[in-house]
Amino acid sequence: MSAPHSATSANGVPTLDVARLREDFPILGQQINGRPLVYLDNAATSQKPVAVIDAIARYYREDNSNVHRGVHALSERATAAYEAARETVRGFLNAASSKEIIFTRGTTEAINLVAQAWGRSTLQPGDEVLITHMEHHSNIVPWQMVCEQTGATLRVAPINERGEVIMDEFERLLGERTKLVAVGHVSNALGTINPVARMIELAHAHEALALVDGAQATPHMVVDVQALGADFYALSGHKMFGPTGIGVLYGREALLDAMPPWQGGGDMIKAVSFEGTLYSDLPYKFEAGTPHIAGGVGLGAAVDYLAGVGREAIAAYEAELLAYTEARLQEVDGLRLIGTAENKAAVASFVLEGVHAHDLGTIVDHHGVAIRAGHHCAMPVMEFFGVAATSRASLAFYNTREEIDALVTALQDAQRIFG
Amino acid sequence: MDLRDLYQDIIVDHNRSPRNFRRIDNATRMAQGYNPLCGDKLVIYITLKDGAISDVSFQGEGCAISTASASLMTEVLKGKTEAEAEALFDNMHRLLTEDAHGVDVDELGKLAALEGVRAYPTRVKCATLCWHTLQAALEEVDEPVTTE
Structure with a gap:
């Protein structure tokens, strides 16, 4: 890498230059259905930097x-x-x-x-x-x-x-x-x-x-x-x-x-x-x-x-982005978060009243947003929460607040269609 | 492609208020459909009388495409003979998987609203699950069927 991707902010918490980091991931630059790709399926698999x-x-x-x-x-x-x-x-x-x-x-x-x-x-x-x-x-x-x-x-x-x-x-x-x-x-x-x-x-x-x-x-x-x-x-x-x-x-x-x-x-x-x-x-x-x-x-x-990116910086950035994600998701009427542990990392699983996870997956894909819909290879978890499937947005350090906003807009569109 | 081509009003309506969504206690035929990867599950109940479907219903859970497809299917099947039901399935299958050219859309009636699914290959299995389950019921197959 030509320059460090992270720096230390005034209060000592490492920060990431996410805009720069995103350039390391060529796949993220594309459009899906005419909109910028928003890749929120990182728990399924992550994207690969040019270095790899x-x-x-x-x-x-x-x-x-x-x-x-x-x-x-x-x-x-x-x-x-x-x-x-x-x-x-x-x-x-x-x-x-x-x-x-x-x-x-x-x-x-x-x-x-x-x-x-x-x-x-x-x-x-x-x-x-x-x-x-x-x-x-x-x-x-x-x-x-x-x-x-x-x-x-x-x-x-x-x-x-x-x-x-x-x-x-x-x-x-x-x-x-x-x-x-x-x-x-x-x-x-x-x-x-x-x-x-x-x-x-x-x-x-x-x-x-x-x-x-x-x-x-x-x-x-x-x-x-x-x-x-x-x-x-x-x-x-x-x-x-x-x-x-x-x-x-x-x-x-x-x-x-x-x-x-x-x-x-x-x-x-x-x-x-x-x-x-x-x-x-x-x-x-x-x-x-x-x-x-x-x-x-x-x-x-x-x-x-x-x-090179810095694992402490990644953890700090993602914790902040996850908090933002959960706060924005909870603004959506009828959305229920599945998994609200005190200590969480990078995953927001949810169900949306009146919209099945698979329909949601198709609709948000129209907005260029990739999320996972299904049982996530954890069927006993689905059974515990009494749902057949959830939608899951899973984060990586290259995701941004603007991408979470795009997800929320897509969810609201789904609600309009099924409204 | 517009999302409304997939989620037409009639699909949204049948998802919200599925028709014939009930059990038939004295059904003469019954079969289960299950797509384990997506979790869609349904049971089809049929009453056959004099070689024709006098009553048909379903229960289960699934996405809008799967629920609306099953609901629409039960509506059009009433009064059809087994052979007519098989012909409809064949027509439906072609509508969902092949070029619509050569599909008798008039014959399909309101089922043609599902045509938009063809542009979403991962969702075709949702729309066809009820039809494969219907076929299993007519052929008296005991095992749950799947379209995955």
Whole structure:
């Protein structure tokens, strides 16, 4: 980057030059249905800065080769680039070692890896896995599957009407049978920021491990896995301005070392014979097959980009924009916010009286506004709030107040049509 | 394309006040439709008498397109034979998915108000769910049908 994107205001709070930042995202400059694109579907996937797009293109134009195999120059460069990205991600999460950074396809695969490699070899009938009522399907279904395979039981901590985990109930559900707590850092459907440090502390007090689904947290806030005490932490590149198809499982080295491999294949072995196979060391033990090298490189570029913008500045800007968003939405007659936790990030989910979420999605798209309509892969959350679907505006640091105003105008148009 | 081509007055009206939105207790045919991705759910009830639909109704929840489509469908089906209902479905399907050329719009009557849906490919499944469910009811299919 040629110049810093953030500065510090008089009161010490970092500020962002959003107009300048938007120029880093070429996709944002387009028109949809004759109006400027307003992209408010960032919780589904974020847009990509030129730095990421260029890093991927440069990798394919100049360095493309397979990793950890060849002795030729390109293979050395590809390996170096891929491993540099791993080190970049280590720094991003403040993991102790890059051996603790396993590249996966995304958060979903990272959670499945833990469920199958750790869970399947560890869980016994009667053991319990504790999740919460607000989890994304990807932090529910892998546990259901491994519980079915092992005879363990899945327990669910309830939430209150604001969309917060009821911590007394959460604590009550922890016991000597609890072997793992799996919880989302930030809810994709509600925006709730869970008190994960406290939840991990409670899990550890009961000698249970703790996995955090960080897919919705890493684009918005500083994450320090050692400060949190997380045993496992999962993230997706595409939610944090990197490419699709790449994600990360962080796991404490001792745990990963003790876990059997998950998928078998090339790259995860030291020696193979028909009598048996000697597996690779970390992190390669969990990376069978040719990895998504360009994805890793792109994710590394995204992390560098985020560092350049400033993660504290992002968090401060988004908190202010979310407050503005919720205030403006509440001006709309008949609008009900779903998810009003005290501690929230970047998501405003809502229902509008008399207008179904899918009709709303179509109508606001006419205004160039992209929001998500549906159950957000969190059907138990929808059931809890008694709705089939919600509309969701989800923010990134490149969104502006003017864009929120465009959303509100579009909602009022929908009400006029259905009025 | 204007939004009003999609959300015509008749669609808005049938969404707000769906016709034949009730259960038929002694229905001779019944089927369920469910689109899990968008959450649209409906049940179609039919009373067949002497090979014709003497009564038809629906219940469920969904978007305006899905609700209005089901409501309009129940209105036009009354008195139709099974073969006539199948022909209407065929016509409707072409109206929603192909060039309107060759579709008998007169035959469709008020159903033609749904023509605007064709410009929104992601919403065609909303408009066709009731028709696929109708077909399942006539063919006595037990499993819920889906258009996703």
